[in-house]
Amino acid sequence: MSIQRSEAETAYLEAFAEAGEVLPKAQWLEPARQAARDSFAETGLPHRRDEAWRWTDLRTVLDTGFPPALTGSQSEVPAGVKSPFTALDRHVIMFVDGHLRAELSDYEGLCGAAQCVCIDEDLDDAPQWLREKFGSAFTDEHDAVSALNTVFLTGGIAISVPAGTKVDKPVELIFVNTGTEPQTLNTRCLLVLGDGAEITLLETHLGVGDGRYVANSWTEVFLGTGARAEHIKVQNETASAVHLANTHSVIGAGATFNSLCLSAGAQTTRNQIKSRLDGEGGHVGIAGAYMLSDRQHCDTALMVDHAVPECTSGELFKCVMDDHARGIFQGKIIVRPDAQKTDGMQMTQGLLLSETAEFDAKPELEIFADDVRCTHGATCGELDEDQMFYLRSRGIPADEAKSLLIAAFIGEAVDEIESEEIRDLVKAYVAELRDGAGDGS
Amino acid sequence: MLEIKNLHAKVEDQPILRGIDLTVNPGEVHAIMGPNGSGKSTLSHVLAGRDDYEITEGSVSYKGEDLLEMEPEERAAHGLFLAFQYPIEIPGVATMTFLKTAVNSQRKLRGEDELATPDFMKLVREKADQLKVSQDMLRRSVNVGFSGGEKKRAEILQMAVLDPTLCVLDETDSGLDIDALRVVADGVNALRGPDRGMVIITHYQRLLNYIVPDHVHVLSAGKIVRSGGKELALELEESGYAAYEADAA
Known part of the structure; x- marks a missing residue:
């Protein structure tokens, strides 16, 4: 061949x-x-x-x-x-x-x-x-x-x-x-x-x-x-x-x-x-955040394997796509036959800031044990108009209101970090990136 | 300070406001009453700049400027404040951060210096105490997990901190028990003054026992059909809106 x-x-x-x-x-x-x-x-x-x-x-x-x-x-x-x-x-x-x-x-x-x-x-x-x-x-x-x-x-x-x-x-x-x-x-x-x-x-x-x-x-x-x-x-x-x-x-x-x-x-x-x-008794937390614009493309292929009983896992992905950007999340949770009492939670949320942005989510559960709790969810939406109007009616300009809402959206993933000091630094960096994006437009 | 002339507005081809005329002078408190669907809330949203409505006729001038030409944030910076009937929840934005951003955004739009953090904190604490808004509420996300009464107190707190010249209160009494109503009304009354105008939109006369208006207007089918003094509110409490709904039909 x-x-x-x-x-x-x-x-x-x-x-x-x-x-x-x-x-x-x-x-x-x-x-x-x-x-x-x-x-x-x-x-x-x-x-x-x-x-x-x-x-x-x-x-x-x-x-x-x-x-x-x-x-x-x-x-x-x-x-x-x-x-x-x-x-x-x-x-x-x-x-x-x-x-x-x-x-x-x-x-x-x-x-x-x-x-x-x-x-x-x-x-x-x-x-x-x-x-x-x-x-x-x-x-x-x-x-x-x-x-x-x-x-x-x-x-x-x-x-x-x-x-x-x-x-x-x-x-x-x-x-x-x-x-x-x-x-x-x-x-x-x-x-x-x-x-x-x-x-x-x-x-x-x-x-x-x-x-x-x-x-x-x-x-x-x-x-x-x-x-x-x-x-x-x-x-x-x-x-x-x-x-x-x-x-x-x-x-x-x-x-x-x-x-x-x-x-x-x-x-x-x-x-x-x-x-x-x-x-047994292990825990994994995997959080993710995307801040994509222009024609950026970000694809996460995630797999969590519950090989033994009594473990917990949680995944939270918050993905922001602007312009022509495209975000993809593929998340698989495997629960092996022995892994009873597994507690797995997966949530992925996309926020589209333009009509040409795209988000694809593919959650997958492969469960071979019978006494487990596994949940997953995927949502995708735009900025909430009521929230935008509320912020603006208080004197906050549209672009700043948008930044606040984006920061809040991403912040939910950042809040998964245990250290407050590091959390604050990541949030400040997110704000800085967003301001940089604002200056360019 | 506020002059509404022959204001017509529609939403999705459905006329809601059909020629409103209203003048509010500094120091005056106007109550707008009317049956459900008469256009009360639409009027408040049009004044605040919600863009779901199309203005088809008429004008609104505020302190001599064309209000309808301004963005919502500009209206706020010019001193207009709308207390929402259903305050919006904003998860992930702390109430304190929100208040500070709002205050400083307005100051910036007006070309003033930002308020230093200690001064701001002092201002908020003082007003929050008066309105029985706890420190815990200030740390929480905007309106998230607040009870109905807490949301309304938080609205009045925002109003007190932002120090507007024209306050529009949209059904602020809805969902309040008598104690909460009293706290909210005290908060509003504390803001009454010779330089500030107020428009109080309400379905029930009850609120007006606590915030006594100078003028009362009846809105029906998108028009003010009757105006009078505070005694008009009592009369409506007696007779209901039936007469006005018949007018509209």
Whole structure:
């Protein structure tokens, strides 16, 4: 059978050979890399025939090759590129164009409490926990996004927090992409929490100017028994960028993983969020917010797997689409036959600010146990005219009234964050983004 | 300050207001009474600038300016306030934030400096105490989870804080028990003054026992069919609106 390959596919396949020479050495990782290479060579970029990719045509989005960024750049980070969490006392690990930049980072304090391994370097001496957990959360399929990340991975960090350790302050991973060249930037974060360990992980993706690039990021979180993690991701790539992301979590008994993903930037965003409740009494909360305008496209494919009894999960997505933007939410909850007493709740809401904006929601429940409570709902609407008139009748100009209502709508997802300080910073950032959008129109 | 002349308005080809004439001078309290469907609430919404209505004839001038040309927020900044019959719930917007945004938006539209936060807080606390609006209510989202009485007290609180020159109260008494009515009426009476005009729209005379009007008008089928002093309200309480509904038919 002859296969017609796209330009991007050919470029990636050709880069495989070159990459082998340059990438960090890791014998133990070779089988995984080889499997990913083989898988990509066989299936290439996803077709829209594939149900999971029904709404996002990666073959069109990646119309030309975006060669992997194999070597580090020394690009400056412009002063205007600022994390929403700058005011927060936190550990900072900074990546520029897919590579860790030690001189821009400040996480010595973290290394005292946890073990940190920089993935930019050769990994032949990687500790056992890293080898064991790396890429192991969900191994059932090799999709193109995961395969490319595995093969071309150039930078990232692996953090192991020992049992009982509470990391003193939030850890922020900042990924700044300058887009000076049309590259693919492949980064990885692995977080392993021992029993009862606690951490707040902030993940900020920032684009510079109008650079065109593909950011492929993968975050994996493993929570031991009774561990707690809060994960807040803010994505504000450039307006021409493509953001592809895997966020995987495996939740142990009595552990809690609470997350928020704010998608505001990038031309095309694909969030693949997977979570497995692996021990009784675990909880996962996944909140999401979209702030899309122009022709932005954001597709979240979410899967929560209740593998054991007595776990709870909650998903809340609040999606705002303006102009010709398109938001997609595909959310699947699986309740395995053993997972009795599961309590799962999913709600997704779209707010359309223009007649040409679009929102598609596909909630799915696959329930194989009989004693469970699972609810899901999806709504889509416009700004409420009565609310608009009420605000305006009090002297609040239309544009400001609109901003207030949008902030309130998104705020419901942001309120899922436990830390009040971080909540306020995210809300302030949402307001800032909205003001920026207002200035442009 | 308010001069309505021959005002006609329709909604979806259905004429609702059919030639209203009304003049309100500073310091005057006018009550507009009338049966259901006579156009009372439409009048209040047209004055506040709701765009569901088409003005087909007539004019409204307010402090010498054409009110109908102004956006709702401009009308508010010029001192017009509408207390809603059914105050709108706005989840996710704290009452305090809403009040502050409203006050400062109006000041900005008028070219005044924004009110400093401590001054604003002091102002709100003082007015809130008078109207028995709790600190908890101020922290909650606008009108969300408020009882009927709380919503109306919150409306009057907004009115007190925004300090308008023309207050339009649309069926403010509806859904209030006698104690709540008294609190609301005290709040309104406290705002009466020589520079402020009020238009009180009500179906029942009851409210007018507490807020005594200078003038009473009967609205029927989109027109003011009779005007008089406060004694007219009592007469209506006796005889009902039947006579006026017959007129309209």
